[in-house]
Amino acid sequence: MIISDDPFRDYNKIVARFRPFEPCAKHISDTATIGQGTIIQPGVFIGNHVTIGENCIIHPNVSIYDHTIIGNNVIIQSNSVIGGDAYYFKRRPTHYEKMESCGRTILEDDVEIGALCAVDKGVSGDTIIGKGTKLDNHVQIGHDTHVGKHCLIGAHSAIAGVTIIEDEVCIWAQVMINKDIVVGKGAVLLATSAIDKSVEGGKVYFGSPAIEARKKWREIVTLRKIAENYKD
CATH class of the missing domain: 2.160.10.10 (Hexapeptide repeat proteins)
Known part of the structure; x- marks a missing residue:
């Protein structure tokens, strides 16, 4: 049992300790895994510890953040962001404090994501888009x-x-x-x-x-x- 007078603050400390931000100096991280037959178009960013399945198409300028899992036969249209931070803030006397996100985003098989979409990762769990689901352009999916x-x-x-x-x-x-x-x-x-x-x-x-x-x-x-x- 952990007793805290400020769980929000202490949760952020735990995230910083066990899931710190990892810079990536390449467009495709060396720790990413990309399946056979998957096409990665120019300008795509694939972060650390990302897993992408087989026969996917990732169109130009898509950003896939750390620890995202993408299944087989997934299509992501241009300029979408998969696995960005949760929109979660606590009001402090002088400012809003950001809750750090350590969860993942999971796109299951046969998912299609339109252009300019955002699918945020979970705060501590997973944001999941189920098999065969299709998103049009400009869709926002919140954390968890x-x-x-x-x-x-x-x-x-x-x-x-x-x-x-x-x-x-x-x-x-x-x-x-x-x-x-x-x-x-x-x-x-x-x-x-x-x-x-x-x-x-x-x-x-x-x-x-x-x-x-x-x-x-x-x-x-x-x-x-x-x-x-x-x-x-």
Whole structure:
């Protein structure tokens, strides 16, 4: 048992001791492992202790940070960042203190990552993108989030940290998903929705905050009728 008067501070000390930052002087670290048939395009950075499987395509200017694990048949489009630090800060009296990240990012087999995406590594665990899942361009995946198998995530969507997206979820463009919630298997989140709490699988959701789409459409129709009937 460890007793601490400031767990945040002491956690950062532990990370600094056991997982310190390792500079890399090359575009592809000598400690990286790259599988047979994988194509690495110009300008790609592959950090320390990265593992990339077979028959992947990593397009120009992708950055893959330390300790990332990538499966087979993965495609990553240009300018995406895989395994960056978690967005996690503690308010101090005079500043925000950064929580150091020592987790990993794991992309399972057959994953596709669009251009200009960011998949942050876990703070102390793993951020996981499940087998066969496809991300459009400009998608943000927060730290320690687990995205299931065969999901679709549309452009400009953002998923906060420590969230679970179960298998076969369809997330359309510009959807925002709060932290520490669960999106159930097979759910469909329509474009521009804001998911502020856990939702059941197998249903369609829309709105901000999102509710079941049919209820939301009825609500919109009712409001329009009220507006049409309103007289100054």
